[in-house]
Amino acid sequence: MATNTQTEVVMPQMGVSVAEGTITKWLKAEGDPIAQDEALLEISTDKVDTEVPSPGAGVVAQIVVQEGETVDVGTVLAVIAPAGSEPAGSEAGSEVGGADVGTVTQDEMPPPPATQAAADEAMAAASEGVGDVSQAAEPAQQAPAAPAETPPAPAAAPAGGGDNGRTFLSPVVARIASEHGVDVSQVQGTGTGGRVTKKDILAFVESGASIRATPPPAEEATPQQVSATPPAAPSEVATPVAPQPPPPAAPQAPAQAVSTPQAAPRPQPQAVAGEPAQGEAVEPMTAMRRGIAEHMRRSLDTSAHVTSAIEVDMSKVVAIRGKLKQEYGTAYGVNPTYLSFVARATVETLRDFPWINGEIRGDKIVTRNYVNLGFAVELADGKGLIVPVVKNTEGLNLLGMARAVTEIAARARDKKLTPDDVQGGTFTITNPGGYGTFHGTPVISQPQAGILGTYAVVKRPWVVQDELGQDVIAVRPIMNLTLTYDHRLVDGALAGRFLRDLRKRLESWGESDY
Amino acid sequence: MAEMTYLQAISDGLRMEMRRDERVFVIGEDVGVYGGAFKVTLGFQEEFGPWRVIDSPLAETAIVGACTGAAIMGMRPVAEMQFADFVSCAWDHLVTVAAKQRFRAGTPVPIVVRLPSGGGFSGGPFHSQNPESSFAHIPGLKCVCPATPEDAKGLLITAIQDPNPVLFFEHKHLYRRIKSEVPEERYTIPFGKARTHLEGDDVSVITWGAMVYTAGEAAKKLDEDGVSVEIIDLRTVMPWDREAVLASARKTSKVLVLHEDTRTGGFGAEIAATIAEEAFEDLDGPVKRIAAPDCPVPFSPVLEKAFIPQVDDVVAGLRELAAY
Numbered sequence: 001m002a003t004n005t006q007t008e009v010v011m012p013q014m015g016v017s018v019a020e021g022t023i024t025k026w027l028k029a030e031g032d033p034i035a036q037d038e039a040l041l042e043i044s045t046d047k048v049d050t051e052v053p054s055p056g057a058g059v060v061a062q063i064v065v066q067e068g069e070t071v072d073v074g075t076v077l078a079v080i081a082p083a084g085s086e087p088a089g090s091e092a093g094s095e096v097g098g099a100d101v102g103t104v105t106q107d108e109m110p111p112p113p114a115t116q117a118a119a120d121e122a123m124a125a126a127s128e129g130v131g132d133v134s135q136a137a138e139p140a141q142q143a144p145a146a147p148a149e150t151p152p153a154p155a156a157a158p159a160g161g162g163d164n165g166r167t168f169l170s171p172v173v174a175r176i177a178s179e180h181g182v183d184v185s186q187v188q189g190t191g192t193g194g195r196v197t198k199k200d201i202l203a204f205v206e207s208g209a210s211i212r213a214t215p216p217p218a219e220e221a222t223p224q225q226v227s228a229t230p231p232a233a234p235s236e237v238a239t240p241v242a243p244q245p246p247p248p249a250a251p252q253a254p255a256q257a258v259s260t261p262q263a264a265p266r267p268q269p270q271a272v273a274g275e276p277a278q279g280e281a282v283e284p285m286t287a288m289r290r291g292i293a294e295h296m297r298r299s300l301d302t303s304a305h306v307t308s309a310i311e312v313d314m315s316k317v318v319a320i321r322g323k324l325k326q327e328y329g330t331a332y333g334v335n336p337t338y339l340s341f342v343a344r345a346t347v348e349t350l351r352d353f354p355w356i357n358g359e360i361r362g363d364k365i366v367t368r369n370y371v372n373l374g375f376a377v378e379l380a381d382g383k384g385l386i387v388p389v390v391k392n393t394e395g396l397n398l399l400g401m402a403r404a405v406t407e408i409a410a411r412a413r414d415k416k417l418t419p420d421d422v423q424g425g426t427f428t429i430t431n432p433g434g435y436g437t438f439h440g441t442p443v444i445s446q447p448q449a450g451i452l453g454t455y456a457v458v459k460r461p462w463v464v465q466d467e468l469g470q471d472v473i474a475v476r477p478i479m480n481l482t483l484t485y486d487h488r489l490v491d492g493a494l495a496g497r498f499l500r501d502l503r504k505r506l507e508s509w510g511e512s513d514y
Numbered sequence: 515m516a517e518m519t520y521l522q523a524i525s526d527g528l529r530m531e532m533r534r535d536e537r538v539f540v541i542g543e544d545v546g547v548y549g550g551a552f553k554v555t556l557g558f559q560e561e562f563g564p565w566r567v568i569d570s571p572l573a574e575t576a577i578v579g580a581c582t583g584a585a586i587m588g589m590r591p592v593a594e595m596q597f598a599d600f601v602s603c604a605w606d607h608l609v610t611v612a613a614k615q616r617f618r619a620g621t622p623v624p625i626v627v628r629l630p631s632g633g634g635f636s637g638g639p640f641h642s643q644n645p646e647s648s649f650a651h652i653p654g655l656k657c658v659c660p661a662t663p664e665d666a667k668g669l670l671i672t673a674i675q676d677p678n679p680v681l682f683f684e685h686k687h688l689y690r691r692i693k694s695e696v697p698e699e700r701y702t703i704p705f706g707k708a709r710t711h712l713e714g715d716d717v718s719v720i721t722w723g724a725m726v727y728t729a730g731e732a733a734k735k736l737d738e739d740g741v742s743v744e745i746i747d748l749r750t751v752m753p754w755d756r757e758a759v760l761a762s763a764r765k766t767s768k769v770l771v772l773h774e775d776t777r778t779g780g781f782g783a784e785i786a787a788t789i790a791e792e793a794f795e796d797l798d799g800p801v802k803r804i805a806a807p808d809c810p811v812p813f814s815p816v817l818e819k820a821f822i823p824q825v826d827d828v829v830a831g832l833r834e835l836a837a838y
Contacts, residue, residue, distance in 0.1 A: 170767075170797060170798045170799060171794050171795045171796070171797045171798075172767045172795060172796050172797055172798045173798060174795075175795045175796075191837065191838055192837060192838050195838070197798055197838070198767045198798035
């Protein structure tokens with residue numbers, strides 16, 4: 001393998017269920033010098049859009065996959081050569097296919113025929129009375145043909161390859177990891193070869209380590225793990241680092257197979273692929289757009305969507321925000337947005353409505369003692385939507401909420417999210433109010449049970465009572481809130497009570513509340 | 515309650531049904547004067563007479579054929595194969611006629627074929643087999659494999675009541691070795707409801723018949739390692755209790771399927787495939803099978819021991835799964 005002198009850049013695995021990614025932009029051209037960890041290209045996957053940093057320093061010797069192309073995870077995208085070395089040309093590419101077939105083959109293929117077949121036969125005759133002739137003969141027939149069938153290992157395989165146990169995820173572990181948003185590489189494995197077992201990951205989830213900023217043990221600290229650092233960590237640590245080249249073919253294949261049932265069914269390509277008619281323009285769908293399209297359709301096919309709306313007098317929030325804005329801005333550089341007030345009140349209210357923070361899983365209802373709050377964020381180019389998740393918001397006060405929302409939204413817009421940032425949500429808030437809309441019926445983010453819509457704060461004539469108890473019309477800042485809920489789990493009365501309580505919290509916000 | 519051997523419990527259930535229901539009669543080789551090769555019907559001819567306890571010629575085809583005809587005419591015959599192995603002679607009557615009669619013509623065929631099966635006593639290739647999977651594969655037949663005296667009695671009564679042909683696999687190795695409390699009154703045990711022989715959390719064993727006890731011994735050793743084993747006794751392999759098996763698989767995420775029948779095409783394959791289909795996302799390891807090798811049952815005690823899954827084999831399999 002030529003990894004001593006050249007480094008291959010592969011399509012990273014952005015989460016267990018992601019199988020492919022699209023190159024959106026090359027930030028370097030062939031021949032450009034590049035430093036280790038310097039951004040090399042931008043990719044788009046079903047889950048996140050992100051930059052891929054260079055795994056090595058030198059020059060970009062070759063760009064193998066062009067912008068706009070969609071390739072499987074693990075595919076070599078580019079080759080980085082040491083500064084001053086000859087350009088790699090096509091040599092590196094050709095190496096990709098055939099590397100190390102030998103080592104993989106040995107373990108998987110039947111043992112050499114001559115001795116083993118004889119031994120089998122002798123054993124069968126001795127222990128079972130009758131030798132199974134066809135079984136004994138099989139290895140002799142299969143062995144010569146077999147190596148050709150072995151899938152080639154990607155050249156990116158680390159030299160000390162045999163860490164199957166560290167990287168193979170059993171179906172149940174993959175499912176639990178996906179449900180709880182756990183980065184499995186952080187879990188200490190006790191199974192064969194260090195494999196993470198169901199017990200290991202359940203203990204990890206129960207310990208709460210998956211959502212606290214527990215740094216992984218030093219000897220396990222690979223660059224891949226940095227990407228799992230929780231959102232609240234200092235920003236330099238939170239810089240996403242694309243996973244290192246994936247492990248050898250053997251472990252990778254099961255990992256993908258495992259994730260298949262979790263993965264969204266691939267949308268069928270449009271049947272009509274003809275030339276655009278006059279006046280029409282055609283552009284390819286990005287992976288993100290396909291993901292959104294699939295998810296929206298699947299959500300409507302899954303949940304029974306119903307929306308209830310309520311009007312909230314935001315007078316107190318407006319007043320308190322006016323005071324806090326100065327204080328938070330000067331002291332912490334944080335803007336206490338209306339959204340953070342609503343988010344804060346929502347988390348408190350969800351405490352009394354566990355089903356709205358719950359999920360239908362099979363024929364069971366799952367509730368939680370935590371709220372992982374997703375925020376729908378529009379991407380800077382206006383061509384996509386992503387829902388980053390702030391974990392454990394039940395532990396955040398108003399300042400913490402404001403900071404977390406600002407930070408994660410900024411990272412979403414700048415495509416700096418990690419796979420962990422978009423997983424594990426239990427409830428979502430979408431905020432189209434910035435454009436002045438006053439009502440909407442958003443689509444639930446599966447498998448959650450509800451999504452809260454927040455709309456523009458508008459001054460409206462409002463009937464209030466004066467100090468004498470007389471009805472008078474006053475001008476008040478009013479905000480509409482909608483709760484779109486899955487009627488399979490949440491009944492209309494429950495949704496109504498939730499909105500009522502949420503309104504009460506916002507309308508009675510006190511100066512000492514935070 | 516009375517303490518009974520597995521054999522006495524079968525005998526008790528059969529006698530109870532014959533006393534209760536005049537349509538029930540017994541037919542087989544040496545079941546009358548001699549009381550059956552294993553003495554299940556000892557004293558039956560004295561009590562019920564030669565017309566209800568019929569010594570047949572040495573012809574399984576004739577026995578099952580007679581049963582099928584009698585059943586169509588409204589009787590409730592219980593046939594005994596001297597050894598389960600010889601049921602292959604009656605294959606055509608069971609598979610072509612009895613299993614399909616209800617489907618073809620609408621007439622029920624309520625027969626029970628008792629099949630002393632299993633090895634462990636150097637019976638050799640003709641007197642030791644467990645052919646349940648062959649018949650479980652035939653739509654229209656039910657296959658019962660009791661492990662305990664209580665189940666043997668209750669399941670036999672259910673089998674006699676059932677309007678379909680039922681193959682009742684009695685494990686010979688359990689006949690006199692297993693003894694436990696059995697209700698003296700009449701009771702039935704439904705088909706398709708597994709029994710949790712041992713509750714555990716770490717690894718599941720799905721098994722039936724004599725292997726329930728092999729698994730039980732192995733579980734004791736695993737317990738010393740700190741591994742808690744759950745044992746599901748299927749009781750009936752057709753119909754079989756998918757819900758119980760899948761629930762256990764979902765609970766422990768690691769499953770060992772154990773049977774005394776040979777491996778390829780054994781009923782364990784059906785169970786393993788179902789778990790892979792229905793509980794894939796709950797698995798934390800491969801579904802493992804331990805079964806006899808694909809070979810006739812050897813005669814020599816040493817070879818037979820190597821052939822039938824032993825406690826140590828199951829212990830090794832369970833340890834492998836537990837550590838996976």
